[in-house]
Amino acid sequence: MAISTFKRRVNSVSVMGTLYLLVSLIVLSYGILLFTGNPEFRTWFSLASAITILTLCYILVRQFRNALKAKEEEVVKEQASKQEQLHQMLDHKNKELNGIAQELVKERGNRESSEKAKQIFLVNISHEIRTPMNGIMGFAQLLEESLIDEDHHESLQMIIKSADQLMAILNDILDFSRLEAGDINFQNLPFALKDTVHSIYRMMEHGAKCKGLDFSYEIEDTLPEVLSGDAVRLGQILLNLTSNAIKFTEKGEVKISLKLVAEQEDRVSIAFKVQDTGIGIPMNKQQKVFDFFEQVTNDTSRRYAGTGLGLSIVKRLVELQGGEVALDSVLGRGSDFQFRMDFGKVTDELKTQVMNTRRRLQQTVIQNGKGIKVLIVEDNPINQLLVIKLLENQGYEITVAGNGRIALEEYEKQAFDIILMDLQMPELDGYETTRIIRKMEGDKGDIPIVAMTAHTIKGELEKCVSIGMNDYISKPFNASELYQKVEMIIEKARSIVAVTNKP
Structure with a gap:
């Protein structure tokens, strides 16, 4: 131009x-x-x-x-x-980009709101399911001990088994939601390795026996008795793998084995294996079974049921802790699921403490509640009756309050040794009731308080401890877990009082 x-x-x-x-x-x-x-x-x-x-x-x-x-x-x-012209074009592009940025911010806000709503929904659904399930499983286990008729006993065991399956599905859904949201925390606490494996064995022993399977576990002698790590997540991983192995095995055996792979000054690396002689997995499906909602075939899904989340949760939990998962399977001959994880070593002093606690908890509980007064703060009448029966069987003296306000009135009238506190109640919830008690003068404000709740959201234990509660028990709970919690906390409280009053 x-x-x-x-x-x-x-x-x-x-x-x-x-x-x-x-x-x-x-x-x-x-x-x-x-x-x-x-x-x-x-x-x-x-x-x-x-x-x-x-x-x-x-x-x-x-x-x-x-x-x-x-x-x-x-x-x-x-x-x-x-x-x-260039300025005009840039202004136009800037306006477009600002519009896109605003849309992205809006979309992100909508997505976060949707995710929050989903989490709230899952928490509420979990609470609403766990509350009646606590009654179903608790009374079924209580009734199981008193039944003599074999047919009735077997029918009741089927009720318990069905309830266990329902809880497993609920836990899978909650774990999937947490993993999807990145909402998983891992503990690093001392634990007895054999106890963790043995508890899984005891939980799955009945199911294996019903199918006529040879079920066993083997722990290498060179492994330390006490390690540091997340025993709860380890148990969850082994439980998912073991329940899968038993589910897909019609005859033969299921075996859990642990082997020391490497040892350093402060850490050990352990190889876990769960092997079965079940239906096996074809080669082209062996990687897909670790994907969310994935099962081998539609026929497998119909025949064996399940959410298709168990193996994917196992893989995520192992990898988030720095471990690896492997699968070796032959169609029609069985599968070997293996994972490798590192755990910390503990001092001899800490090991002694853990082993002493372990021996104390293994002792048979017989009428240990005589002379101990318990205040149960629970609004659900079914759960009230369940806790009353469980604790009265051990000789505890029980008083029940339907909400926090009634609990405070009862506590003003008489003294108790421990309070079992539900968190979600009308009029006055467990959180506020605990805060009021902790502000009381003298021994009244120091009474042990254990939270009993169907809430399973992240940070619930920390929240309970922060407001002054001594411990936390999640619904549904079994009788032995309830007894152990109550005994340990009362024993600890009494030892503190004895030390304080010592001349």
Whole structure:
């Protein structure tokens, strides 16, 4: 555009006319001087021609300068126009990007709101299911101990088994939700390795026996008795793998084995294996079974039921703790699920404490509640009756309050040794009731309080401890767990009092 404009100005009439006139004058002057013989005329003519030519050259230079100046102005103007267009385009793009950014922020807010609503929904559903399940499983286990008729006993065991399956599905859904949201925390506490494995064995022993399977576990002698890590998550991993193995094995055996892989000054690496002689997994499905909601075939899903979440949860839990999962399976011959994880070593002093606690908890509980007064704060009448029966069987003296306000009234009237506190209640919940008790003067404010709740959300234990509760028991709970919690807390409280009153 600028070059064509310059050419057009240079070829304009004024510039070209001056140029033609200059050339013509030079040619004419040269001709006249060539054919004129008068020296004086030639001198004057030459002088006049030179002046005229110089004048024309000056005019021509001025015209060229004006043309160049006009060209520069045109270029500057054109550049300014382009810059203006570029600014406008950038402004337009900025507005578009701002609009997109606002949409993304809005979408993120909607997604976070949706995720929060989902979490609240799952927590509420979990609470509403766990509360009646506590009654179902608790009374079924209580009734199981008193039944003599074999048929009735077997029917009751099927009720307990079905309730266990329902709880397993609920726990899978909650764990999936937490893993999806990245809402998983791992503890690093001392635990007895054999106890963790043995508890899984005892939980699954009945199911294996019902199917006629040879079920066993083996722990290498070189493994330390006490380790540091997350025993709850380890138990969950082994439980998922073992229940899967028993579910998909019709005959033969299921075996849990533990082996020391590597040992360092402060850590050990352990290889866990759960092997079975079940239906096996085809090669093209062996990686997919670790995906969420994935099962081997639709026929498998219909035949064996389940959520398709167990193995994917196992894989995520192991990997989040720095471990690895492997699968070796032959279709029709069985599967070996293996995972490797690191655990910390503990000091000899800590090991002694854990083993002493372990021996104390293994002692048979017989009427240990005589003379101990318990205040049960629970609004659900079924759960009230269940806790009453469980504790009265051990000789405890029971008082029941339907909410926090009634509990405070009862506590003003008489003294108790321990309070079992539900968290979600009408009028006055367990949190606020605990805060009020902790502000009381003297021994009244120091009474042991154990939270009993169907809530399973992250940080619930920490929240209970922060407001002054001594421990936490999650519904549904079994009788032995309830007894152990109550005994340990009362024993600890009494030992503190004895030390305080010692002269």
